[in-house]
Amino acid sequence: xxxxxxxxxxxxxxxxxxxxxxxxxxxxxxxxxxxxxxxxxxxxxxxxxxxxxxxxxxxxxxxxxxxxxxxxxxxxxxxxxxxxxxxxxxxxxxxxxxxxxxxxxxxxxxxxxxxxxxxxxxxxxxxxxxxxxxxxxxxxxxxxxxxxxxxxxxxxxxxxxxxxxxxxxxxxxxxxxxxxxxxxxxxxxxxxxxxxxxxxxxxxxxxxxxxxxxxxxxxxxxxxxxxxxxxxxxxxxxxxxxxxxxxxxxxxxxxxxxxxxxxxxxxxxxxxxxxxxxxxxxxxxxxxxxxxxxxxxxxxxxxxxxxxxxxxxxxxxxxxxxxxxxxxxxxxxxxxxxxxxxxxxxxxxxxxxxxxxxxxxxxxxxx
Amino acid sequence: xxxxxxxxxxxxxxxxxxxxxxxxxxxxxxxxxxxxxxxxxxxxxxxxxxxxxxxxxxxxxxxxxxxxxxxxxxxxxxxxxxxxxxxxxxxxxxxxxxxxxxxxxxxxxxxxxxxxxxxxxxxxxxxxxxxxxxxxxxxxxxxxxxxxxxxxxxxxxxxxxxxxxxxxxxxxxxxxxxxxxxxxxxxxxxxxxxxxxxxxxxxxxxxxxxxxxxxxxxxxxxxxxxxxxxxxxxxxxxxxxxxxxxxxxxxxxxxxxxxxxxxxxxxxxxxxxxxxxxxxxxxxxxxxxxxxxxxxxxxxxxxxxxxxxxxxxxxxxxxxxxxxxxxxxxxxxxxxxxxxxxxxxxxxxxxxxxxxxxxxxxxxxxxxxxxxxxxxxxxxxxxxxxxxxxxxxxxxxxxxxxxxxxxxxxxxxxxxxxxxxxxxxxxxxxxxxxxxxxxxxxxxxxxxxxxxxxxxxxxxxxxxxxxxxxxxxxxxxxxxxxxxxxxxxxxxxxxxxxxxxxxxxxxxxxxxxxx
Numbered sequence: 001x002x003x004x005x006x007x008x009x010x011x012x013x014x015x016x017x018x019x020x021x022x023x024x025x026x027x028x029x030x031x032x033x034x035x036x037x038x039x040x041x042x043x044x045x046x047x048x049x050x051x052x053x054x055x056x057x058x059x060x061x062x063x064x065x066x067x068x069x070x071x072x073x074x075x076x077x078x079x080x081x082x083x084x085x086x087x088x089x090x091x092x093x094x095x096x097x098x099x100x101x102x103x104x105x106x107x108x109x110x111x112x113x114x115x116x117x118x119x120x121x122x123x124x125x126x127x128x129x130x131x132x133x134x135x136x137x138x139x140x141x142x143x144x145x146x147x148x149x150x151x152x153x154x155x156x157x158x159x160x161x162x163x164x165x166x167x168x169x170x171x172x173x174x175x176x177x178x179x180x181x182x183x184x185x186x187x188x189x190x191x192x193x194x195x196x197x198x199x200x201x202x203x204x205x206x207x208x209x210x211x212x213x214x215x216x217x218x219x220x221x222x223x224x225x226x227x228x229x230x231x232x233x234x235x236x237x238x239x240x241x242x243x244x245x246x247x248x249x250x251x252x253x254x255x256x257x258x259x260x261x262x263x264x265x266x267x268x269x270x271x272x273x274x275x276x277x278x279x280x281x282x283x284x285x286x287x288x289x290x291x292x293x294x295x296x297x298x299x300x301x302x303x304x305x306x307x308x309x310x311x312x313x314x315x316x317x318x319x320x321x322x323x324x325x326x327x328x329x330x331x332x333x334x335x336x337x338x339x340x341x342x343x344x345x346x347x348x349x350x351x352x353x354x355x356x357x358x359x360x361x362x363x364x365x366x367x
Numbered sequence: 368x369x370x371x372x373x374x375x376x377x378x379x380x381x382x383x384x385x386x387x388x389x390x391x392x393x394x395x396x397x398x399x400x401x402x403x404x405x406x407x408x409x410x411x412x413x414x415x416x417x418x419x420x421x422x423x424x425x426x427x428x429x430x431x432x433x434x435x436x437x438x439x440x441x442x443x444x445x446x447x448x449x450x451x452x453x454x455x456x457x458x459x460x461x462x463x464x465x466x467x468x469x470x471x472x473x474x475x476x477x478x479x480x481x482x483x484x485x486x487x488x489x490x491x492x493x494x495x496x497x498x499x500x501x502x503x504x505x506x507x508x509x510x511x512x513x514x515x516x517x518x519x520x521x522x523x524x525x526x527x528x529x530x531x532x533x534x535x536x537x538x539x540x541x542x543x544x545x546x547x548x549x550x551x552x553x554x555x556x557x558x559x560x561x562x563x564x565x566x567x568x569x570x571x572x573x574x575x576x577x578x579x580x581x582x583x584x585x586x587x588x589x590x591x592x593x594x595x596x597x598x599x600x601x602x603x604x605x606x607x608x609x610x611x612x613x614x615x616x617x618x619x620x621x622x623x624x625x626x627x628x629x630x631x632x633x634x635x636x637x638x639x640x641x642x643x644x645x646x647x648x649x650x651x652x653x654x655x656x657x658x659x660x661x662x663x664x665x666x667x668x669x670x671x672x673x674x675x676x677x678x679x680x681x682x683x684x685x686x687x688x689x690x691x692x693x694x695x696x697x698x699x700x701x702x703x704x705x706x707x708x709x710x711x712x713x714x715x716x717x718x719x720x721x722x723x724x725x726x727x728x729x730x731x732x733x734x735x736x737x738x739x740x741x742x743x744x745x746x747x748x749x750x751x752x753x754x755x756x757x758x759x760x761x762x763x764x765x766x767x768x769x770x771x772x773x774x775x776x777x778x779x780x781x782x783x784x785x786x787x788x789x790x791x792x793x794x795x796x797x798x799x800x801x802x803x804x805x806x807x808x809x810x811x812x813x814x815x816x817x818x819x820x821x822x823x824x825x826x827x828x829x830x831x832x833x834x835x836x837x838x839x840x841x842x843x844x845x846x847x848x849x850x851x852x853x854x855x856x857x858x859x860x861x862x863x864x865x866x867x868x869x870x871x872x873x874x875x876x877x878x879x880x881x882x
Contacts, residue, residue, distance in 0.1 A: 009846050115701070115816060126813065130820045134827040144830035144844040145823070269698075269705040269815055276819040284827075 008204075010213035012143030015150040017221035018228070020282045021197050022154075025232040026252035026275050027105055029194065031245070032333050033233065036187045039242040040178025042234035044188035049226030051188075051344075052195045056222060059202055059347035060215050062354055067211040071202035072296045078353045085297070087346075092293040094339055095200060096314065099286045101335060103128060104318035104328050106279050112325060113253045114272060120324075124315050127283065132311035134284030135291060136304050139207055142284045149277050156274040160252075161235050163259045168238030178242075193339035195225070199346065200289050249325055287311055398487040406438055406503035413442055413499075416490065430458065432502075435467040443498035449515035452477060453498050457511055471502065471509055479512035491569060516540065519648075521547070524626040527791060531668040536626045541573055541645045547628035548575060548643075552635060556580075564593060564607070568600035572607070575631075575641040582638065582870045588835055589640050589653060604647035611653075613833070618801060620794035621834035623655035630664045638871035654835035654869070658843075658853050660795035661685075666856060675855045682854055684789030688799055691783045692729045693810035693818050695776070699725040701814030717773040726811035728772050732780040733807065735762045737800070740784070841868040848874065 008016075033041035066074050076084035107124040115123060134142055178184060198218065208214040236251040239258065248254050252275070256268040287307050294310060295303025321327040382388075397416070402409050410427065417425045429440040439461060443453060456476045464474050472480045483489050484507050493499050496514025521543060524536030537544045545559055556578040564572045572593060576586060592611050601607050608622050609615055625631055626649040631641045634652045642651040652659065661681065666674040698706055699714065706714070721728060739758035746754050763781075766772050783803065790796050802825060809817035832839035842849040847867035850857060865871045 011846055012844065110816060115814070118813070123816070126816065126820050130823050133824055137827050137831045140845070141827055141830045144838070144840060145826050147844040148826065148830070148840065263707055264705070265707065266704045269702045273815055273819040273822075276816065277823050280820070280823040 006138065006140055007207050007209045008140055008143035009209050010217045012140075012147045013208050013213065013217040014221045014224075015146040016143055016281070016285055017197070017201065017217065018224055019146050019150055019153070019278050020285055021195060021221075021225050022228055023275070023278045023282050024194065025229050026250075026278075027102070027109065028249050028329055028332065030233045030236055030251045031249050031329070032336065033187075033191065034237075034242055034245045034251075035333075037184055038178040039172065039174075039237055040176065040184045041242070042173075042230045042237055043184055044191060045194065045229035045233065046226055047185065047188040048192055048194050049222060049229075051192060052198065052222060055344050055347040056198050056218060057347075058351040059199065060218065062347060062350045063202055063205050064211060064215070065354060065359055068206055070204065070206045070292075070296075071199075072293065074202075074350065078350055078357065078359075088293060089297060091200070091342070092290065092297060094335075094342065095286070095290055095293065096310075098335060098339070099283070099290060100314050100318045101328055101332050102286070103131075103283055103314060104321060104324050105332065106283075107318070108324040108328065109250050109253060110276075113250060113257075114268075121315075121319060124318060127279070128287075128311045128315050130280050131283035131287055132308045134280060135287035135307045135311075138304065139204060139285075139288060142281060142288060145284075146281050149274075149281070153274045153278050156271050157232070160256055160259065160271055161232060163261065164235040164239045164255050167259065168235065169241075170238055172238050172241045173234065190337050190340060193336050193343045194229075195222070196336075196339045196343040198222070199343050203289055203292055249329060287314075398490065400486055401484045402486055402489070402501070402506055402508060404504055404506040406440055406501055409501050409508075410440055410442075412486065416486075417442075428458065430462060432461050433464040434469070438503040440501045441498055442493065442501070443513075444493065444496070447496040447514060447516050448498060449513045452513040453511070457498065457500065471500070475500075475509070475511060477511045477513055479510075481510045481512075482507050483510055484508070494569065516645075518543075526793060527625065527627050527630070527663065529627070529663070529665045529668065532627070532664050533629045535628060537628055537631075537643075537648050537650060539646050539648050541571070541643050541647075544628065544643050544650065545573060545575070548632050548635070548641070551629060551632035552577070557635070562590075562593065564596060565598050565601045568602070570601045571645060572601075573643040575635060575643060577635055577638070580636070580638045580865070580871045580873050581640060582872065585654070585835060585869065586640060592835075593642075601644075602646060604642065604644045604649055604651050607642070607644065608651055613835075617832065619657075619798050619829065619832060619839070620660060620792075621655055621832060621839070623652040623659045623792070624649050624794065625652060626650070627664055633664070633667070634659075637865045638869040654837040656834065656837060656841055656868075657829065657839050660792040661790070661854075662852070663791050667859070671856075671858050678855055681789050684786035685799060687786040688783050688790070689803055689806055690818070691779050691786075692733060692803065693806040694815075695779045696726050696729050696807055697810040697814040697818060700811065714773070714775055717775055720770040721773050722770070723772075725776070726807075728776050729780065729807060732762075732766075732772055732776050733783075733804070735766075736780055736784045837868045842866060850876075 030041065033044050037044060062074060062078075063069075063071065066077065069077065072084075072088050075087050078084070079087060103124070107120060107127055110123050110127070111118065111120050134145065201218070205211065205214045208217070232252075236245060236255055239255055240248065240251070245251060253268070256271040257266070259267055261267050287310060291303045291307040291310055294306055295301070300306055321331070394416075397412070402412070406429075410429070413419075414427070419425055419427060424444055424446040425442070426445050427440055427442045429438060431437070432439050441453065441457065460474050460476065461471075472482075481492070483492065489499055489508050489510065492510045496516060497510045497512050500509040500511060502509075518539045521535050521538055523534050527536075535547060537547065549557065554577065558574075558576055558578050560574040560576075561571050562574065563569050574586075574590065574593070589611075596610060598610070601610065604624065608624060612621060614621065623634075628650075631650045631652060635641050639652050639654070642653070661678075663677075663681075666678055668674075669677060699718070703711060718725065723731070735758075739754065739762065743751065743754050743758070763777050767774050767777060787796060787800055787803075790799055805825075806818055806821055809821040811817075813820065829839050830844065838845055841847055842851065843853045849864050849866040849868070850862035852862070856862075863876055865874055865876060867874060
């Protein structure tokens, strides 16, 4: 009796998406947003979320034409053997770069905020070791873990939010538009790739029990994230005001240090494990996706075995920047801007090619 | 695969070097023959096989039949047979017979009479507690069922205590156990299949399932697994459990062992398969998920709120067992700031005189606790209380006074130890106690970071486990249609479905005509 076929259900998928994108509120993403947009930065996830509807719509439309194919095969099918390969290669390189930078940031968070005396390499190895272990277990397992922990992670986040709203000053939200609506729009559209994972998640579209689930799950998680991220980012503003916030690299971690609950004055260690679990799940999925692309590129069928090696490579690459707190901050800032056009235009481009090739006529799923 | 082959080869080489086996080809050949029509010759054969008269409890009684003068002999193992039946219903009946035309099977009044010719088959049946009747001039034996194995009567289950549930537990007689289950499921679809699973001891295994519910593929899968052993003897279910386990080295159990017939029947009705064996005061339920180890039968017998309260206490206890000691180690070594200052001062004042780091201190106490536990289990009953006193006084109070450990460690370890008893299942209990040590070590290395890391890894490991194809955390994740009986349970009225991960033939628990 083979009960599972390596495919995940809609619950697992939504849990995964919310975890991997939602965790961004707890790294240096808010800091990057506040840097340019001052006190209106909390609005930018809303704008990003709304504008993401366009690429996601086209991505879903294209993928719905080939419900059995992953994103990579769609590239190959639509753009031809060589260009398709090239695009996937570029996507893999960008993805790997993002993993390196993100994991370096997370290690830096653990190192600077919690374990100041432990060597960075050890922290990094543990982070990537656990994630690689998870990634090697497979998508099903990552999804199951995400689903079984997301409830508790979000509860702790909710508690943190309530506490910070209670201890903060709501007036810091004003002037509500910060430096003006034009700035918000411009800066937000540059950081559109905040939701860039949606593009990469197309890779596992065929690993979800049905395409309908994939479509539904994607929209559900987009809506949840578009609500969750602004609220969380606004909570930092309410607690600190935007000028001090610009000096803070990891607002979430500063916030949970700042908060107190009754007789407990330092409660960050209650939140830390939950944040960590979400980080582990996030990098597990990242490594899995990266491994999957790598396997596709180099025709490795059992790509799970590549993941540990990839993870090791990422650790060493991530160790290169000497002052990660500042270096990687700028690298990530630029990376987010760099991925944006890919994220926005690639799905549209795909759809246009499909349209030109006349493939959209075969589309039965929409009718 | 390759490793296995090499191991086999090595075993063989070792065997050849040190030990030359005696060939029993002669015996085997003998047993494959059919019996003779001469009673004398048959008796000689069986005397040889059973080593009579060295073998004291194998008896042969020869006499002349009434009615027509034929010599008969009856052979049985007196220790496993009801001799009264043999005496009254067989010997007496045969001697007092005076109708020359009546057939043997009509004269004997016993539970069952079978006729066999092959020596091997006859032996098998005799060893199960039948008497063999040989008649001079006939090349067949009459096997009379009169088994009477000695054993315990039905008693309360010892390891799975219930407040409101039935108090009967399985005992060592398979027939009694089957009867206990039949008493609960009075349905013709309940099938009790018997197979012999070992080659020398001929241990019998009973596979129980409900024909119109169980998934055929699962059943086939289980049967294949069971028939795949090449082994001399499987004494009982605990051994079998390890043999059919897909991951024998895994930390977590994947087959449920229960000694409560009511639990076994409940699982049967849900489409699970139950295994019973002679000599095992319990049953195996497969496939098993994490939840089957976490649940206890009382959760269902208590009212909705009370039952779920017990569940809550149990999951709390589970986490306390896993994490209290580790959190103590982590907090004192890495995260001292999270403790309120007053408490922190109290802890450090207590720890001042203790020469060991808190990690060693906790490990010492944990080991001591495990020692008390193991010793308490093995100690003969009359001196049991002594162990309690020694444990509590020496290891608790005296250790604190001698400044070997600080009082708070005693509290922490005792709390964890106490909580570990809330998870009733023996296997799961071990799994949790063992994983606690992993977590303590990792928290000693990396504080909360290490704990979380190992916890996440454990979670990944758990979700990757499968028991006969069923994911370990089903139906929570991956999701299946079911009554959602996981951490908490629903009101019994709302439990509409059998677990979907078993793919039962009938998923709905209702008769369906009341709608």
